[in-house]
Amino acid sequence: MREVYRDLYALQQIDSEIQRLERLRVEIPERIKEIEELIKNKEDEILEKKKTLDLLEQRRLKTEREIEEEKMKLENYKKQQFEVKTNEAYQALLKEMEYSKRKIETLEMEYLVIEEDLNRKRKEVAEETKALIEEKKKMEEEKKKLEEEFSTLDEKIMLKKDERKRASTRLDPKLLARYERLIVSRGGLAVVVIEEAMCGGCFATLPPQYFQEIRKGERIYTCEYCGRILIHKDFVV
Ligand SMILES: [Zn+2]
Numbered sequence: 001m002r003e004v005y006r007d008l009y010a011l012q013q014i015d016s017e018i019q020r021l022e023r024l025r026v027e028i029p030e031r032i033k034e035i036e037e038l039i040k041n042k043e044d045e046i047l048e049k050k051k052t053l054d055l056l057e058q059r060r061l062k063t064e065r066e067i068e069e070e071k072m073k074l075e076n077y078k079k080q081q082f083e084v085k086t087n088e089a090y091q092a093l094l095k096e097m098e099y100s101k102r103k104i105e106t107l108e109m110e111y112l113v114i115e116e117d118l119n120r121k122r123k124e125v126a127e128e129t130k131a132l133i134e135e136k137k138k139m140e141e142e143k144k145k146l147e148e149e150f151s152t153l154d155e156k157i158m159l160k161k162d163e164r165k166r167a168s169t170r171l172d173p174k175l176l177a178r179y180e181r182l183i184v185s186r187g188g189l190a191v192v193v194i195e196e197a198m199c200g201g202c203f204a205t206l207p208p209q210y211f212q213e214i215r216k217g218e219r220i221y222t223c224e225y226c227g228r229i230l231i232h233k234d235f236v237v
Pocket residue numbers: 199200201202203204223224225226227228
C-alpha cells in the first residue's frame with residue numbers, strides 16, 4: 001500500500017505544481033500591467049504638478065511686469081508734479097500717486113506669496129521626481145524578473161506534464177480515474193496528507209477510529225465529507 005500512497009502523493013504534488021505554474025501564467029501578466037499602471041499614474045501626477053508650476057511661473061512673471069509698469073507710472077507722476085499748473089490738477093495727481101503706491105504694495109505682496117508657493121512646489125516636484133526615479137528603477141527590476149519568470153513558464157509546464165504522464169501510468173487505471181474525478185470536482189486537490197484526525201481538504205474532523213484505520217494504511221481511505229483521498233503523513237514523508 002505504501003507504494004500506492006507514494007504514487008498518489010507524487011501525482012498530487014505534480015498536479016499542484018502545474019496548477020501553481022498555470023496560476024502564475026495568469027498572475028504575472030496582471031502584475032506587470034499593474035506595475036506599468038503604477039508608474040504611469042505617478043508620472044502623470046508629477047506632470048500635472050509641473051503644469052501647475054508653469055502656471056505659477058507665468059503668474060509670477062505677469063505680476064513682476066505689472067509692478068514694473070506701475071513703478072514707471074509712478075515715476076511719470078513724479079515728473080508731472082512740477083509741470084501741473086493748477087492746484088486742482090496737483091491734488092488729482094497726488095491722488096493718482098497715492099493710488100499707484102498702494103497698487104505697487106499690493107502687487108509686491110502678491111508677488112511674495114506667489115514666489116513662496118512656487119519655491120515650495122518646485123521643491124516638492126524635485127523631491128517627488130527623485131523618489132519616482134528610484135521607485136521606477138525598483139519596479140522595472142521587478143518587471144524584468146517577472147518577464148523572465150514568465151518566459152520559462154510554458155517550458156516548465158510542459159516538463160511537468162510529461163512528468164505527470166509518467167507518474168500516472170504507475171497508478172492502477174481505476175484508482176487513477178477516481179483521482180482524476182476528484183481533481184476536477186475538488187478544486188485540484190484530490191489527495192490530502194494528514195497528521196491528525198482532520199481532513200486537510202475540507203477541514204472536517206474525522207472519527208478517531210477512522211483516523212486509527214488510516215494510520216494502519218491497509219487500503220484507500222477517503223474523507224466522508226469531501227471524498228478526498230486521505231493518506232497518513234508517515235507513509236509518504
Ligand atoms: Zn474532507
